[in-house]
Structures are given as structure tokens and as C-alpha cells.
Amino acid sequence: MSEKINKVVLAYSGGLDTSVILKWLQEHYECEVVTFTADLGQGEELEPARAKAEMLGIKEIYIEDLREEFVRDYVFPMFRSGAIYEGTYLLGTSIARPLIAKRQIEIAQETGAQAVAHGATGKGNDQVRFELGYYALNPDIKIIAPWREWGLGSRKSLIDYAEKNQIPIPKDKRGEPPYSQDANLLHISSEGKALEDPWVEPDESVYTKIVLPWAAPDVVTEITIDFEQGDPIGINGEKMSPATLLTKLNELGGANGIGITDIVENRFVGMKSRGVYETPGGTILFTAHRAMESITLDGGAMHQKDEIMPRYAELVYNGFWFAPEREMLQAAIDTASKRVNGTVRLKLYKGNVIVTGRKSPNSLYDEDMVTFEEDSVYDQRDAEGFIKLNALRLRLIKRLSGQ
Numbered sequence: 001m002s003e004k005i006n007k008v009v010l011a012y013s014g015g016l017d018t019s020v021i022l023k024w025l026q027e028h029y030e031c032e033v034v035t036f037t038a039d040l041g042q043g044e045e046l047e048p049a050r051a052k053a054e055m056l057g058i059k060e061i062y063i064e065d066l067r068e069e070f071v072r073d074y075v076f077p078m079f080r081s082g083a084i085y086e087g088t089y090l091l092g093t094s095i096a097r098p099l100i101a102k103r104q105i106e107i108a109q110e111t112g113a114q115a116v117a118h119g120a121t122g123k124g125n126d127q128v129r130f131e132l133g134y135y136a137l138n139p140d141i142k143i144i145a146p147w148r149e150w151g152l153g154s155r156k157s158l159i160d161y162a163e164k165n166q167i168p169i170p171k172d173k174r175g176e177p178p179y180s181q182d183a184n185l186l187h188i189s190s191e192g193k194a195l196e197d198p199w200v201e202p203d204e205s206v207y208t209k210i211v212l213p214w215a216a217p218d219v220v221t222e223i224t225i226d227f228e229q230g231d232p233i234g235i236n237g238e239k240m241s242p243a244t245l246l247t248k249l250n251e252l253g254g255a256n257g258i259g260i261t262d263i264v265e266n267r268f269v270g271m272k273s274r275g276v277y278e279t280p281g282g283t284i285l286f287t288a289h290r291a292m293e294s295i296t297l298d299g300g301a302m303h304q305k306d307e308i309m310p311r312y313a314e315l316v317y318n319g320f321w322f323a324p325e326r327e328m329l330q331a332a333i334d335t336a337s338k339r340v341n342g343t344v345r346l347k348l349y350k351g352n353v354i355v356t357g358r359k360s361p362n363s364l365y366d367e368d369m370v371t372f373e374e375d376s377v378y379d380q381r382d383a384e385g386f387i388k389l390n391a392l393r394l395r396l397i398k399r400l401s402g403q
Contacts, residue, residue: 007032007113008144009104011130014049016169018119020158021146022056023165025117029144034060034111038100041067041185041243052168062107067185070099071242074321075186079282079289080230080340081333082305083313088263089275090282091316092187097126098321101133105141115142122148125268129319136322179206179276185246187259187279198264198274209250209278213257213351221256221348222356225288230337232285246281253280256348268318287353288344295363296339305336 008025012018012035025033035053037046046063053061074095085091104116116134120126127145134141152158162169178194190206204212226234232245240248253259259280267273293302308329315326342360346353368377 003114003142005029005031005115005142005144007034007111008115008117009034009036009108009111009113010117011100011104011119012037012049012053013119014046014052016158016162016167019052019056019167020152020161020165021117021119022053022058023167024146024150024152024161025144026057028150031115032060033058034062034107034113036062036100036104036107037064038103039063039065039067040070040096040099041247042183044183056167060111062103064103066099066103067243068241070096071185071246074099075246075282076231076242077330077334078312078316079285080337081312081329082286082290082293082309083316084286084309085313085317086263086265088261089265089277089317090187090261090279090286091313092184092277092279092282093126093182093189094129094317094319095186095321096184097129097319098133101130102137105134105137108138108141115144117144117146120145120147123269123271125317125319128268129321132319133322178203181208183209185243185250186282187277190276191273195274195276202262202276206276207260207278210254210260210280211257213260216255216257216350218350221252222345223252223348224343224345225285226343227289227292228341230289230292230334230340232288246285249281249284251281252348253284253353254278256280257351258348258353259283260351284346284348284353287355288346289340291344291346291355291358292340292342292360295358295365296342296360297336298364301336305333308332 008029008031010018010022010025010033012022014037022033022035025031035049035058037049039046050061050063078091078095083091085094107113108116118127118130120130122145127148131143131145134143152161159169179190180192182189188209190202194200195202195206224236225232226237226239231242234240235245235248259278259282261277261279262274263277264272264274293305297305312326312329312333315321315323315329320326339362341362342358344355345357346355348354
């Protein structure tokens, strides 16, 4: 017989799903539930989650503002790598899960809980991300995933359960929502329901963070972003904390129609999924960071980073943030990033991020070397030997093949 679970820490949003999960845990496991609600910049008032948890008899309630930690210790390290999954996805949902998992494990230790629980479904990636994080930080923790255990398989069954147990249901939750959304300071994702057919164009109501590019102002917004060791530290010469900076970039990007992507991605669990993502600040930052690297990183270092980036992105997407291989790649990326210092100038206009300048005290760009005018630092005759050495194997293949 398995060990009795007396206390569980639940990742709790206060919404319909996790409120039903909370009550179900109390009934099914007859255990005490500790709720943990993380403010990652989702833009929602979190105090109602406290009130609902109290109404359901919860004594230990954690509501924490993790925005600065989220951006400083998770978003920025990932952006140093230039990570982008399958060429399109800036990993906004993926990168939030390790921090939530870390705090759940810490709270479990603080409160003496034997188990943690989450509200991710059995079809998605988040169950993997949460649980890989849990096990990496506490290999003996017990995990409860209600969607893989209970018989509540539909929205109607959740509402029926909520009504039976006197759990308040917002009016907008009684009807079937057109899509499921998840938000944090890096992005908003919309998936499912009306978006499941990849040919059907999303209704404009899906976009909540970004003005549509064709409706954005006919005015150019010019900004500069300052970098220090690969991380942005200021906008237009004003230093800002990580969360404040990303918030400002979100405002600038959203107002200019920047950061909408409509993606069909390959989930780790094996199926394809269509999602619409809004990542305004992250899209600006991705472009600016690449521009900063272009004059500060040696060609060999930059190309090596480009080679390891898809692997790094896959590790983040699949939930291996705390795995040793991700940490090894991060160490290499952070070593290269020590040189990535300086300023990038950009223009924002109707969905476009246009780099117009970059400068750095660590610049490897040599105007004397690259000029098309006469110079005294490069002997063009040297190119002949360089080309012949590189062509040697090609010439041999042709000669010896007899073709």
C-alpha cells in the first residue's frame, strides 16, 4: 500500500479547473491542500484566488510576485542563447514552468508536504515540464496529476462538479470558451477549440496584448536598448530592472503590432498543435540581442552558438531546464556573452523590428579592414592561396572520379 499523502502543494490559479482540482484533492485524497499562486506578469488580479482558496477551507496560501526572478533568472538566460523552437516559437510558456516547479518544491519542503499537484492535461507538454522539474529538484516527491486520474473529462463535468460543491463559477466560464489562453510577462498563448483547424484564420478577438499590425500607428517609434554581458539593462539610456524593462518592451511592441506568430508545433508528447502567440517585447529583444552579438562575437563563437541553439531550445521546450546538459550549454553561452556589451538602435513600425545601428566597446568590427576603398591592412593577393587550399579537395574529387 502506498504511503498516505497528508499534505499537497497545488499550483493554483483560482480559475475553474484548479478550483475543482483543489476540492477534488480534499475529497479524493482526504489531505490538506496548500495553494501556490505565482505572479509571473499574467496581468490578472491575484487576490481573488486567495479569497476562493479561503472559501474552500485552505489555511496555507502562498501568493508570490516572481516577475523579477522570472525575467532575470529564466527569460534572460534563455535569450542569451538566442533560443527559438522550430524556427518560430520564443518559448514563452515553456520557460515559465521551471520557476513554478521550483517554488512548489520549496514550499513543499517548508510546509512538510509529501506531494505536489498541477492542472496540466494528459495531452500537453506542461505535465512533462512540471514533473521533470519536480523530480529534478526532489527525486522522492509524490506527484498528483488529476487530469490523468479523475473522470471529469469535459467542461460540463467540471461545471457540474463545481455546482455540486458550491464552487463559484464566473459567468464567462459557463459557456465553452473559444480557446484556452496562458499568459505571463513574456507572452500570451492561445490554443485549442476555435484554433484547432490550422487553416481557419484566428478571430481578431484572440489578440489581447498586441494591436494588429495593419491597425498600428503610421508613425515610426525609434528606441535604443543597452546590453551588458548579453542581458538588456536599459531602454533609451534609462536603466531598468529586468521585469520593468520587459514590461516596457511589451508596451512598445504591442502598440506597434509586433510579435504575433501563428504556429503549428511538434509537442514533446508526439502530436502536432496549433497555437497563436503574442510576444511583443520578446520579439524586439530577440532581434536586438542578435544585432548586439553581430559586432561583439567572433565568427567561430557565433556559429558555434547557432549550432547548439536548436538543442538548447528543444531542452527548454521539453522541460529539461534543470538537466545537466542544459546547464552545460548555458555555461558556454554565458562565457560567450561576456563580450556582448553595447547599444542597439531600432525602429518599430507596423509589426516590423528594424535594426538601424549598433555600437560596442567590445566591437570586433574593423572599418579599416572591411572598407571597399584602398587600405594598407589587407593584402588581397592572400585570398588566392586561401581559395586554392579550400578548393583542393574539390579539385581532387573531380580529377580522381574521372567525371
